[in-house]
Amino acid sequence: MQRNILKGIIVFMLLAVGVFAVSADVEQTTYEGKLMKVSKIWFIQTAAAMFGLDVTALSQTYGDSLVLANGDQVKITGDMIEDVINVTTLQLGEKLYTAKIEESPAATTEIKSYQVNPKRCISCNLCVSNCPTGAISMVNGKAVIDVSKCIQCGICKNGNGQNWKGCPTGAINN
Numbered sequence: 531m532q533r534n535i536l537k538g539i540i541v542f543m544l545l546a547v548g549v550f551a552v553s554a555d556v557e558q559t560t561y562e563g564k565l566m567k568v569s570k571i572w573f574i575q576t577a578a579a580m581f582g583l584d585v586t587a588l589s590q591t592y593g594d595s596l597v598l599a600n601g602d603q604v605k606i607t608g609d610m611i612e613d614v615i616n617v618t619t620l621q622l623g624e625k626l627y628t629a630k631i632e633e634s635p636a637a638t639t640e641i642k643s644y645q646v647n648p649k650r651c652i653s654c655n656l657c658v659s660n661c662p663t664g665a666i667s668m669v670n671g672k673a674v675i676d677v678s679k680c681i682q683c684g685i686c687k688n689g690n691g692q693n694w695k696g697c698p699t700g701a702i703n704n
């Protein structure tokens with residue numbers, strides 16, 4: 531009996547050390563938030579920012595649903611970073627899709643923000659209404675991008691794959 535108790539204590543201690551070793555090795559940022567689709571592009575809205583998801587590498591996507599599984603890799607852009615992330619846990623609640631995804635260590639790179647060249651901007655206002663995050667506004671008759679709201683989805687420059695083909699004068703670049 532006493533021997534069993536001792537064995538149990540040793541196993542518990544080994545497990546505790548194992549868990550600590552794993553958590554000490556892995557330094558990762560967790561993106562946790564609501565998944566949504568805007569103009570054919572998937573986003574994850576976290577408490578800090580809105581990130582665009584490139585899911586083209588996934589083996590299965592289902593039209594207007596996004597089915598992520600543990601181990602899936604997706605590219606994430608937003609908040610001035612570009613990253614490849616691994617999906618680690620996924621919860622599908624009632625009409626609320628919550629993905630918990632962790633970045634691959636050392637994969638993060640900083641990216642440039644989209645910007646408007648005011649000399650080319652003809653003040654048509656079209657990019658303002660097509661930006662999914664409301665990052666573009668008109669200032670003194672020219673479009674201006676708020677980098678804190680921009681998720682670098684590229685819709686203002688390249689279009690949304692539907693009726694909007696991007697800035698008609700090529701005024702937006704990154």
Ligand code: SF4
Binds near residue numbers: 653654698
């Ligand atoms: S779509 Fe291009 S030209 Fe029109 S307001 Fe935006 S930046 Fe200016």
Ligand code: SF4
Binds near residue numbers: 660664680682686
């Ligand atoms: S890239 Fe353009 S459309 Fe996309 S969030 Fe930034 S400003 Fe808006």
